[in-house]
Amino acid sequence: MRPLILISNDDGYTAKGINFLIEALRPHADIFVMAPDGPRSGGSCAITSASPLRYRKIREEEGLSIYACTGTPADCIKVALNECLTRKPDLVLGGINHGDNSAVNAHYSGTMGVCYEGAMAGFPSIAFSLDNHSSEADFTPLRPYLVDITLKVLKEGLPAFSCLNVNFPNTSEFKGVKVCRMGKSRWVKETHKCFHPTTNQPYLWLVGYRENLEPEATDTDIWALDNGYVAVTPVTLDVTDYKLLGSFSF
């Protein structure tokens, strides 16, 4: 039987990134898509607890089903696994995100929410992101890497409670792949104030830029992206700080 890949994202089912991913992987697997019905950028691993969820079929053909859901990226995976799939997926993929999800961005990323959710449910899971926010971003250079990484994980699996965060730099040619750790960084100058044209009431947009807190480090995802490499970061679901666990007492 062909492998089954469950795909979602945080840019919505119409985004160019998810449709590129689908087409790149169709030759290799059956594909089931449950993606948000609109943009959910910054969705993290949020779930919808206070309102009901709905989903609808968008497209169905041999080896490909596409559904749209009213919920968050993580909701999409729950709905697909609990309501739709008649066999277990061999892999769960998030993306391809329009925008970088390396370093601290991973905490806010709905693409990573998909990946976390897949891993929490017990399936090998990967998040793919391109460091280009444009809705017309060119995903073509990613194809061989997407396919290779996906086929490797389909064949070898991943350890339980682990997943992969894969980020591509915004370039037409990659220097190769770096398996790297998450760089330490933070966002600064994060709000921009505007005023309503008639009421003059203030409102805020989240903005800002990311500050690299380890500019000398060469083993981080930030360094890999800045230097033209595809950054593959193994991520754990176990967020225990074991170093602090050994030294903290109460």
Add this chain to the structure above:
Amino acid sequence: MRPLILISNDDGYTAKGINFLIEALRPHADIFVMAPDGPRSGGSCAITSASPLRYRKIREEEGLSIYACTGTPADCIKVALNECLTRKPDLVLGGINHGDNSAVNAHYSGTMGVCYEGAMAGFPSIAFSLDNHSSEADFTPLRPYLVDITLKVLKEGLPAFSCLNVNFPNTSEFKGVKVCRMGKSRWVKETHKCFHPTTNQPYLWLVGYRENLEPEATDTDIWALDNGYVAVTPVTLDVTDYKLLGSFSF
């Protein structure tokens, strides 16, 4: 100068839990609250990128300011730090949440989103949660523990990129504090289907229960809560899977 504590939550500024926390800590610090204007349970570390944010003053008196914000728990911390506070907080607190945020729940928790956001901004941060979802939950037994843990962290700080996830069992008397790791668990049977009374269209609620994947382990937050202890789990912002980093190659 008295220490300054920034507080938010995911149940909204009117919730009993956050107001209990405020009153418990007022004798010890100046308090600034920026909390969601309604429930944001399951908000994780989500941020609002596609719509503007607003906030308004609810209450201001000597040593206490309370503001309500239209955004997520993480948004609240960004807005407070970037728009409101004239000095840096000494501590960022999330909670007290109405509901358990131990184990896998931490990934979905908006209370943990507050805590992550505080830690990402560089401040010692703690999430407090009680394993009782009732809006009328009794928080009284938590008071001495809340105060002791808060004063300890105010005095000693926490390492950069680390924070604490503190969960209280639903009991009137605690056996003590366990510093423990995050238990491995997952949610199962996560959707419940209903039908609209007139259109008969289906919709889903997220439901389910949490399965402990390590029922024999005695060093987890799950064990601590099940056995009447306050569970203090050190959490890291660095989600790199270092074990897999050492063995994964591409």
